[in-house]
Amino acid sequence: xxxAETLSFLPYGQYALYIWxxxxxxxxxxxxxxxxxxxxxxxIRTQLKxxxxxxxx
Amino acid sequence: xxxxxxxxxxxxxxxxxxxxxxxxxxxxxIVLTIIGLYWGLVLAPADYQQGESFRIIYIHVPSxxxxxxxxxxxxxxxxxxxxxxxxxxxxxxxxxxxxxxxFTLIALVTGAIWGxxxxxxxxxxxxxxxxxxxxxxxxxxYISLNNAFDNPRTAAKASSILAIVGLVNxxxxxxxxxxxxxxxxxxMFNDISNPSMHPDxxxxxxxxxxxxxxxxxxxxxxxxxxxxxxxxxxxxWVRAVVxxxxx
Numbered sequence: 001x002x003x004a005e006t007l008s009f010l011p012y013g014q015y016a017l018y019i020w021x022x023x024x025x026x027x028x029x030x031x032x033x034x035x036x037x038x039x040x041x042x043x044i045r046t047q048l049k050x051x052x053x054x055x056x057x
Numbered sequence: 058x059x060x061x062x063x064x065x066x067x068x069x070x071x072x073x074x075x076x077x078x079x080x081x082x083x084x085x086x087i088v089l090t091i092i093g094l095y096w097g098l099v100l101a102p103a104d105y106q107q108g109e110s111f112r113i114i115y116i117h118v119p120s121x122x123x124x125x126x127x128x129x130x131x132x133x134x135x136x137x138x139x140x141x142x143x144x145x146x147x148x149x150x151x152x153x154x155x156x157x158x159x160f161t162l163i164a165l166v167t168g169a170i171w172g173x174x175x176x177x178x179x180x181x182x183x184x185x186x187x188x189x190x191x192x193x194x195x196x197x198x199y200i201s202l203n204n205a206f207d208n209p210r211t212a213a214k215a216s217s218i219l220a221i222v223g224l225v226n227x228x229x230x231x232x233x234x235x236x237x238x239x240x241x242x243x244x245m246f247n248d249i250s251n252p253s254m255h256p257d258x259x260x261x262x263x264x265x266x267x268x269x270x271x272x273x274x275x276x277x278x279x280x281x282x283x284x285x286x287x288x289x290x291x292x293x294w295v296r297a298v299v300x301x302x303x304x
Contacts, residue, residue, distance in 0.1 A: 004174070012112065013109065014108075015108060015110040018171065018173060019109065022167040025166050026166075026167060029159050034276070036155075037276060037280055044283050044286055045302060049299055049300070051290070052296055
């Protein structure tokens, strides 16, 4: 029994594996872009705050 | 119009404008994605030849279109930066590259996953697939080149030239299905007034295309905003912004 057949109980039957795999990977990659943007947001502001604090000392 | 563009070339105005525009791109992206996915995954009927597997097009086609559109924007803004020395154009070009590379990766991966049940193979060295893979390599080369220089202006100049040269790949991707005998299906929109898709399948696809455009917009605005802060870190206004903003 192939993996596609095993997962055929999901919506879209014999194509469930392919459809959900595509949407899953896309979702992860898009979320990854937002997470990267969020990490950069915090990192850049922390670095700049530290820099300005050092200059003020 | 020209005055507005000149105003936007100022880093402070650019930063303020991007800040204001973020929610105007984020919420349409969310709403359009929910409508497009519900329509495409639930309401649209199965294809008479491909069955349910055709539903992959609702992410494959928008990401493939965006991969080319983002590259075009990257090359044009890069050229604007080169010719008119507008720093904000360089910023847009730089932050577009990782987003465009991700769209290209999504198009390639979802295409491969669709190809397995339809063609019986994950990959073929078909003209469309190969030219799209070259596009991914162009994005990666652009990102590498941009990171190879300490001076952001030098980095922008070198990588913009690469982006402009790489533009030649876009018509190759678009016309590959006409110029060569390929396994990849032809364009669905040769005649816009008479598309080869039923409206119940076409509308969710168009909605997802718009959703991905808003996605590109919001990600570009967020990244450009941060890039401006880094580039202008010695300015007084950046110091004021960073000091006031809460993390």
